Amino acid sequence: MKEVMSGNHAVSYGAMLSRAQVIAAYPITPQTQIVEMLSEFCRTGRLKAKFIKVESEHSALAACIGASIAGARAFTATSAQGLALMHELIHWAANGRMPIVMADVNRSMAPGWSIWTDQNDSLSQRDTGWLQFYCESNQEVIDTIIQGYKIAETVLLPVMVVLDAFVLSHTSEGVDIPEQKLVDKFLPPYKPQYKMDLNQTLAFGALVTPDYNFELKYQIQEAMEYSLTLARKVDKEFKRFSGRNYGLIEPYRCARAEIILVTSGTITSTAREVIDNLRKQGEKIGLLKIRMFRPFPAQEVIEALEDCKKVAVIDRNIGYGVGGILCQEIKSAFCNNARRPEIFGYITGIGGRDVTPDTIMEIVIDVRKNNKADNRIKYVGLRKLR
């Protein structure tokens, strides 16, 4: 069934269709509508889940971890300061191998107090052991939540589905809502191998001496590496059910491209428009969308970019003291590769500043005229300060 709905409600529908059994959340703009709708689904019985109201985001994730240990499919959603407050338990969920799915609506970290989008909140959780997917449309949001559970429960790691504040969260567009019976076939009930059970006592989160802990951490990395193969497989399987898939990355019009822009989130969508216009004028330019950020699909990224001359990475985030975070990942992927394009890093759209086709054209014009990249950060749409 097709309906016009916001990105937030696409998340709610995704969690409902996935038959989440425990939802624990604390409201925070711009995420609130997600859990508002889920609480409504629970009230009317459309979703048979336990909705737990908690006093903070820290407790929200703690409740999800408890539920997950008990063998339930758990869901939560948050943004910015809420995600930061969860930080301790973000590690706990991954180290405890809990297949929780969480939606993070990207919101700039305060202060300056902000409700608008940039990626610093989710990217600052990049080394915690959560898988991360960045979405481009509301359709991708609903589909990725459903895919997320399948991946999480197979690999036993938590999954974060990320969407831009307002540009997706509060923007309504046509969404094809997958049929429940198809989702049920794709995503059977969660049956953990180990769970809290009074008849078979097990310890969760117990003391682990130096004799064993290294191996536990190693296994998380091993699971991360396997997630690349798994996520690809799940995405293909999803296509058989729904007719749609997304890939871990998506090269767009990259054939014989000399310049390739690299984007994530909604900037990708606007950039497609720019690329089409430039291709029409005969320019050899393409686009690479990064959908999966953790684990980072480095090999696929290398293969998509190694034949072009120049890469322009567009980051809606900043790693203070270094530069754009996506740009660092891509440079690092190419570090030991024999063939390497020039890699230029651009930062734009911070704190929800609008990213228009003109913003992207400014980047294209800059990258056209420079043949040699250096490590300077380039800012686009930044007001002159002095």
Add this chain to the structure above:
Amino acid sequence: MLEIRMHGRGGQGGVVALEMLASTYFKQGQFVQVFPEFGAERRGAPVAAFMRVDKRPIRLRCKIYKPDCIIVLDPVLLNSVKVTDGLKKDGWVLINTDTENPLENLKLGKGFNIATVNATAIAVKYGLGSRTSPIVNTTMLGAFCGLPFGPNISVLKNTIKGKITIKTNNNLLAADEGCKSVKIYQN
């Protein structure tokens, strides 16, 4: 692509109205995108909502700076907001007003089309909202269907039936009357 900006006040139902209009286009096989002004909204304060409609998937995900059409829910907004800001040449302004002579009285400027409807009177007539704060959104959507590029009023009425559960019939009557009574002026 058709780009629309709607001016109203927080709590007047502007976003809901554009969502209904979007659903109407969507049912006719068009692609749509609706978003509010990104930010905190306060009841009674001037707010805007935006919509894109196209025959092909909409990939632009930035704000609308040069709309083809402006819808003004509250005529008093003209005192504080420059509603025609960025409006394309030969674009449209649909405004809720009781004036019979909008070209002279509203001082909107030249180079675009003006359409008027007395949506406040129609909303009050059908008991939508109160006399002091009437809910004009369904009437204005009806009037929008009366514009040369507007969608089919019967499809709009189907959408209203699906989305509005209180005073549904009066909202339908108001939409019909809005559609029939819209007046168009070339400026």
